[in-house]
Amino acid sequence: MSKEARPAAPFSLWERATAARYLRAKRKNGGVALISTISFIGITLAVAVLIIVMSVMNGFRAELLSRILGFNGHLYVSGAVINSPQRDLVVQRVKAIPGVVLAAPLIEAQALVQGRAATSGAVVRGMSAADVRATPIIAGNIKRGSLQGFGQGDYGGDMVLVGERLAASMGVEPGDTLTLTSPSSSATAFGSAPISKAYTVGGIFSVGMSEYDQSFIYMPLQQAQLFFGREGTVDKIEIKLDDPDKTPVVRPQVLAAAGPDGIVTDWRDNNQAFFNALEVERNVMRLILMLIVAIAAMNIISGLIMLVKNKGRDIAILRTMGAGQGAIMRIFFLSGASIGVLGALAGLVLGVLFCTYIQQIQAFVQWVTGADVFNADVYFLSHIPAKLDWGEVGGVAIFALIASFVATLPPAFQAARIDPVEALRYE
Numbered sequence: 001m002s003k004e005a006r007p008a009a010p011f012s013l014w015e016r017a018t019a020a021r022y023l024r025a026k027r028k029n030g031g032v033a034l035i036s037t038i039s040f041i042g043i044t045l046a047v048a049v050l051i052i053v054m055s056v057m058n059g060f061r062a063e064l065l066s067r068i069l070g071f072n073g074h075l076y077v078s079g080a081v082i083n084s085p086q087r088d089l090v091v092q093r094v095k096a097i098p099g100v101v102l103a104a105p106l107i108e109a110q111a112l113v114q115g116r117a118a119t120s121g122a123v124v125r126g127m128s129a130a131d132v133r134a135t136p137i138i139a140g141n142i143k144r145g146s147l148q149g150f151g152q153g154d155y156g157g158d159m160v161l162v163g164e165r166l167a168a169s170m171g172v173e174p175g176d177t178l179t180l181t182s183p184s185s186s187a188t189a190f191g192s193a194p195i196s197k198a199y200t201v202g203g204i205f206s207v208g209m210s211e212y213d214q215s216f217i218y219m220p221l222q223q224a225q226l227f228f229g230r231e232g233t234v235d236k237i238e239i240k241l242d243d244p245d246k247t248p249v250v251r252p253q254v255l256a257a258a259g260p261d262g263i264v265t266d267w268r269d270n271n272q273a274f275f276n277a278l279e280v281e282r283n284v285m286r287l288i289l290m291l292i293v294a295i296a297a298m299n300i301i302s303g304l305i306m307l308v309k310n311k312g313r314d315i316a317i318l319r320t321m322g323a324g325q326g327a328i329m330r331i332f333f334l335s336g337a338s339i340g341v342l343g344a345l346a347g348l349v350l351g352v353l354f355c356t357y358i359q360q361i362q363a364f365v366q367w368v369t370g371a372d373v374f375n376a377d378v379y380f381l382s383h384i385p386a387k388l389d390w391g392e393v394g395g396v397a398i399f400a401l402i403a404s405f406v407a408t409l410p411p412a413f414q415a416a417r418i419d420p421v422e423a424l425r426y427e
Contacts, residue, residue, distance in 0.1 A: 015327060018318075019334035022307060035303035040343045042296035047347025047400045048354065050289040051393055052386070055355040057282045059385030061275070065244075067209040069267055070137035073104075073238035074247055075254055079263035083233045086259070091237060093257035099241050099250050104131035105234040107224045112181040113217065115170025122166060124180065124217045126224020126234075129156070135240075137207050138218065145174030145203035156220025159202035163213040167204045176201050180217075184229040197227060290399060296343075297403035300336045304411035308332060308418075315418050329416035333408050340404020348397050355386040 081090055087105065094103040107126035112119065129151025133139045139147060143164055150159050160178065162170075172178055182195040199219070206213050225231050241250055247266045255264045268275075308315070315328055354361065362384050366372060 015331050016334060019331045019338065022311060022331070022335050035299070035306065036339055039296070039299040039303055039339050040346070042299050043293070043340060043343030043400060043404065044347040044350060046289070046293040046296040047344050047396060048351040050286075050293055050396050051348065051351030051388075052354050053285055053289055054282070054392055054396070055351070055386045055388050056358075056384060057278075057285060058389055058392070059387040061278050061282070062387050063385040064209070064278075065275070067137070067207055067212070068271060069240075069244045070135075071207055071209070071212050072267065072270075073102075074241045074244050075239040075251060075264060075266045077237040077239065077254065077258045077262050077264055078235075079258070079261050081258055081261040082235075082237055084261065087234070087237075090258055090262065094237070094239060094254055097250060097253045097257065099243065099246050100239060100254075101242050102131065102134050102238070102240040104128065104134075104238045105221065105236075106131075106238050107221065107228060107230060107233075107235050109224075109228050109235075110183065111217075111227075113166070113170065114179040114181070115167075115172045116176070117171030118169050120166070120169060121215075122180075122217050123215050124219050124224060124227075126219045126221045126228075128221045131221075132161070132218055138205050141205050141207055142203045143206050145201065147203055150202050151220045155226045156223040158197075158199050158223070159220075160199045161203045161205055161218035162201050163216045164204050164206035165210055165213040166215065166217070167201065169214070172201050174201050174203060178217075180227070182227050182229070195227060195229070293396075293400050294403045297340060297400065297407045300339055300404060300407040301411060303339075304332055304336045304408060305414070307335065308411050308415040311415075312418060315415055319418075325416040328418075329412045332412040332415045333405075336408030336411065337405055340401055340407070344397050344400040344404065347400065348393065351396075352388065352393065355388050358386045359383055 077090065077094070081087065082105065091103045091105065094100055104127055107124075109124055109126075111122055111124045113122045127135075129147075132150065133147060138161065142161075145161075147161075149157065150161065151157060152159075160180075162172070162178065167173070170178060177198050178201055179196060179198050182197075184195060205218075219227070221234070225233065239254060241247065244267065247268065251264055251266055255262065258264060318328060319325075
């Protein structure tokens with residue numbers, strides 16, 4: 001006895017072949033190849049743009065965070081304890097806390113700077129030579145000159161380190177002289193007068209963030225105390241950790257080490273509004289671009305509706321030959337979903353490649369246009385950063401696939417509900 005014929009399994013070869021044939025059919029044969037191509041390009045570009053924008057925003061946050069926290073401290077101790085006889089003991093106790101890599105007393109004050117080419121305001125940061133050498137973002141980014149001789153001599157000597165953009169605006173190089181004028185005054189025979197002193201530029205540093213490269217000068221701590229009239233005192237103790245994310249854990253230990261006369265703040269207190277604004281902007285941009293991906297996926301609906309309308313006779317014939325409603329629905333689902341899958345994959349590849357070679361692309365665009373497309377004075381950084389978050393990239397691809405699959409369902413249900421009798425009545 002012969003075996004009964006069994007229906008083909010879901011998404012079988014003939015369903016996939018039929019879906020592919022419908023998708024490739026030319027317009028004269030009732031196909032929608034042009035609309036399919038437009039839908040594919042729309043999804044590809046939408047996914048690529050979403051990946052690129054989110055990666056650039058991730059890069060901005062990571063670069064700004066690394067430079068801000070590399071240049072500034074993660075925790076600060078202020079209050080009466082920093083100018084008491086217990087200060088050195090507090091510094092030693094803080095350095096003994098696990099995770100602390102630097103605890104540096106410092107002075108930070110504004111001064112007027114006069115060079116060969118210009119006069120400008122600047123922020124003078126007084127730190128001991130050992131602490132400056134233990135700050136990688138400064139010691140490791142000396143572009144011209146060196147740290148040799150910094151901190152040597154009476155009251156730390158007369159050598160300073162200058163930010164690259166500030167040095168350029170002043171027209172000075174290592175070995176040249178800068179004249180600094182302090183807002184504090186000294187008594188003279190004619191009354192009080194601001195303190196002015198000439199300093200030698202020992203090194204020029206660049207941390208890659210224009211706000212710091214344009215504004216900061218490093219001076220030995222003892223010299224800064226003398227120059228600003230603060231002998232024996234400091235403004236705060238700057239603390240850096242091996243991991244800024246440990247701040248909530250380390251902060252209570254630092255507070256205990258500082259004692260009741262110490263006040264402890266951290267980088268979140270000083271920069272919370274800035275990073276909150278970045279996070280809000282990032283979330284809003286993600287929402288907007290996800291809507292763009294959804295809109296691009298909606299193009300699949302129009303293409304499939306036209307395909308269903310043009311293929312009504314074919315659907316009726318397939319139904320009379322034994323194809324069920326489920327098979328018809330799967331055929332048109334495959335036709336639309338394949339556009340979404342291919343578009344999402346192409347967009348993913350395009351977005352990842354763009355982010356990987358974004359600096360080369362930036363250089364090429366600047367070479368072609370002759371314009372600075374990423375002004376460091378405006379954006380704080382010297383180049384466009386991009387940081388790929390593979391979890392986020394995967395999430396974008398999955399969202400594009402889901403949007404594409406959902407967009408194919410209404411036309412696929414419509415095709416499955418076509419009555420073969422009605423479709424063939426006037427054929």
